[in-house]
Amino acid sequence: MTLTELKYIVAVARERHFGKAAEACFVSQPTLSVAIKKLEEELELKLFERNASEVAVTPLGEEIVRQAQVVLEQAASIKEIAKRGKDPLAGPLRLGVIFTIGPYLLPDLVRQVIQRSPQMPLMLQENLTAKLLEQLRLGEIDCAILAEPFPDTNLAIAPLYDEPFVAVVPVAHPLAQQDEVTAEQLKQETMLLLGAGHCFRDHVLEVCPEFARFSNDAEGIRKSFEGSSLETIRHMVAAGMGVTLVPRLSVPSSALGPGAKTLPPGSGPGDASYLRYLPFAGEPPTRRVVLAWRRSFTRYEAIAALRNAIYACELPGVKRLSA
Numbered sequence: 639m640t641l642t643e644l645k646y647i648v649a650v651a652r653e654r655h656f657g658k659a660a661e662a663c664f665v666s667q668p669t670l671s672v673a674i675k676k677l678e679e680e681l682e683l684k685l686f687e688r689n690a691s692e693v694a695v696t697p698l699g700e701e702i703v704r705q706a707q708v709v710l711e712q713a714a715s716i717k718e719i720a721k722r723g724k725d726p727l728a729g730p731l732r733l734g735v736i737f738t739i740g741p742y743l744l745p746d747l748v749r750q751v752i753q754r755s756p757q758m759p760l761m762l763q764e765n766l767t768a769k770l771l772e773q774l775r776l777g778e779i780d781c782a783i784l785a786e787p788f789p790d791t792n793l794a795i796a797p798l799y800d801e802p803f804v805a806v807v808p809v810a811h812p813l814a815q816q817d818e819v820t821a822e823q824l825k826q827e828t829m830l831l832l833g834a835g836h837c838f839r840d841h842v843l844e845v846c847p848e849f850a851r852f853s854n855d856a857e858g859i860r861k862s863f864e865g866s867s868l869e870t871i872r873h874m875v876a877a878g879m880g881v882t883l884v885p886r887l888s889v890p891s892s893a894l895g896p897g898a899k900t901l902p903p904g905s906g907p908g909d910a911s912y913l914r915y916l917p918f919a920g921e922p923p924t925r926r927v928v929l930a931w932r933r934s935f936t937r938y939e940a941i942a943a944l945r946n947a948i949y950a951c952e953l954p955g956v957k958r959l960s961a
Contacts, residue, residue, distance in 0.1 A: 641713055643677045644706035646670050647685055651703040652776060654693050708934075711777050715936045726939035727758040733944070734763045734770040734782035738838040738868055739927060742887040743783070743951065750947040758940060767837045774932060781931035781941060783948075785837050793930040796941075797959040798948055802922040803841070803883045806875050807914050813881070814914035821918070828880035830871045838868075841925050842883050876912035885925065886955040889915050926959075 649659035650670075660667040678685055685699035695703060718729075735744065744762065751760055763770070763779055770782040771791055783798070805819045813819055813827075832839040871882050893915040929948070931941055949958060 639677055639680060641710065643673050644710055646673050647677065647703055648706050648710065648776065650674065650686060650693060651695050656693060707776055711934055715934070718936045725757060726937065727755045727943055730759050730761045731781070731940050731944060732761045732763070732779040734765060734773060734779040736767055736770065736784055736837060737764055738836065738885060739783055739785070740764045742885070746951040747947055750950045751944070754947055755943045758943060766835045768835065774930065780935055780937070781929060781944065784928055784930055785841065786926045786928055788837065792933065794933050796929045796945060798927045798929055799953055799956040799958050800924045800926050801956045802886045802924045803918065804886055804889050805881060805916040805918070806872060806884055807881045807916065808875055808878045809912055809914050810878065811881070811914070813916065816916060818919040819916040824881065830874050830880045830882040832868070832871065833866060838885070844923070872913065887953065891954060
């Protein structure tokens with residue numbers, strides 16, 4: 639067997655489609671199919687069950703694909719070791735970020751990396767937590783910035799910061815006259831939530847579990863809406879459809895503090911001139927943001943450089959953490 643054949647079976651297992659796997663590997667479908675058939679003959683077993691609509695991996699095939707991924711990683715690490723001998727930071731770093739962190743951290747982070755490690759450009763991927771964990775497992779990205787909790791996947795984890803949540807209400811809402819808000823007060827409101835699959839949705843539901851009940855006559859809440867992004871939800875809040883929670887880094891810098899009622903038009907995301915941002919009274923609900931990478935990843939200096947670049951960002955209103 640060859641590394642190329644192993645690369646092909648990993649691609650088919652990921653795509654569940656021979657044509658898409660061939661495109662991902664930049665080869666023709668017949669070339670990929672012949673190579674996989676040759677490997678199956680060598681191993682004397684079927685790796686994939688093929689039918690007209692989809693491709694399924696056999697139970698033994700699953701084990702072999704997992705081992706193939708390990709072999710490919712180890713082969714790639716040989717080149718990484720060689721690079722480290724010249725410059726430990728040389729070459730791109732493939733970074734995944736969840737949707738509720740990327741737009742607010744990346745602008746500053748990219749600037750910091752360019753200034754500190756210009757030889758290590760960031761190849762960025764935004765996605766849901768589950769998808770980023772899968773990409774980490776398959777070696778499609780090198781590391782990811784995620785919010786805990788998430789399933790234990792035997793990854794190396796470095797805590798970055800604890801980020802408080804902030805409530806967002808329309809400026810005409812009675813709560814907009816307050817300087818702070820409580821979870822009890824929010825339970826009486828129409829809460830706008832992200833769709834299923836977003837970990838930030840789960841974080842909000844931890845603060846107010848009542849928001850998980852979607853019936854129109856549920857006690858303490860009239861209805862919950864779902865939006866595709868935090869920015870979309872902010873526009874819905876500005877339109878008067880309800881209230882929401884957002885992470886602190888997504889809040890315009892001038893929107894919090896004594897006397898902060900409204901903002902000039904165009905000064906921040908989500909129609910900021912129609913929004914009021916309210917911190918929580920007492921201990922606010924928070925999420926822990928971490929950097930995760932495979933334990934087998936050999937570019938330790940690149941991970942350290944990325945962490946230092948993150949810590950060099952402004953990160954207003956969050957509690958910085960160290961390993």
